[in-house]
Amino acid sequence: MRYGMNKVLVVEDEDILREVIVDYLVENGYQALEAADGEKALELFLANSVDLVILDIVLPKVDGWSVCRRIRRNSGIPIIILTARSDEDDSLLGYELGADDYLIKPYSPRVLMAKVKRFLEKTSDTVEEMQISAGGILLNLGSRCVSVEGDPINLTHTEFEILAYLMQNKGLVITREQLITKLWGYDFYGDEKTVNSHIRNLRSKLGSKGSSIVTVIRSGYKFTEEQL
Missing domain, CATH: 3.40.50.2300 (Response regulator)
Known part of the structure; x- marks a missing residue:
């Protein structure tokens, strides 16, 4: 479209x-x-x-x-x-x-x-039908659908973008500043608490797989398949 x-x-x-x-x-x-x-x-x-x-x-x-x-x-x-x-x-x-x-x-x-x-x-501009699968989470970049252990979940636009970015960079630490720039650009008016709020909502929706999003103290977040 x-x-x-x-x-x-x-x-x-x-x-x-x-x-x-x-x-x-x-x-x-x-x-x-x-x-x-x-x-x-x-x-x-x-x-x-x-x-x-x-x-x-x-x-x-x-x-x-x-x-x-x-x-x-x-x-x-x-x-x-x-x-x-x-x-x-x-x-x-x-x-x-x-x-x-x-x-x-x-x-x-x-x-x-x-x-x-x-x-x-x-x-x-999302790539049609490109999928990312890790840790029991399946994310489709084309349809923007996400499922956890086969069960679909409803994410907001921003929650989807955060999850996709973290999964695409699995194992790497992504700083809050990187997330802000990726999602909102340099003209963003909020602060890091905004990112924290979206991450909290995203973890809640992912249920038991929410622990795949790990907080790295004083740095940011990373996605891991190791369940904590």
Whole structure:
């Protein structure tokens, strides 16, 4: 799929901000769906094949946290959160609920578009049907499916990227800085706690195989087939 054909759901209750985002998306060749409240956002998400969600937190009817949580029950598509608050707890809660990235208002629409393009190009450029298997975990780079001992699990976009990167570099120590650069680029606004949060969620979803992701003190992480 060409990234220019991707469909983006924009969930923002401020009309002017939503229109600006939609205009930028259309100018960059994306299809855009619009929702001014959480209820409409979930309705559109369920009725359409959406590739990425831009999600405001403070929304009428159903708040952004609830929308994020409900999307994550069935989908691992990228979610970029928009928030007017810079509280660290807000960003960490977003990551714990499965968000992939966030921007604090006011933000540059160009920065937002760069993040959208980065996420969707990664998804579109994946090598078809290339598989990685190690330690009872099977990861398919083409379909972006993951199974543990034959049982499928649902990972977010970022969790999938972290697992793929670690498995592709099995046995090597990958620093948090390397993960941040690989996943978000040099313009990332968060910190290492963001990586820790995603790793924690990923280990939980991998169940007994979560111990394959080993923390290397003061360095980073590595993937090993040796169960601890």
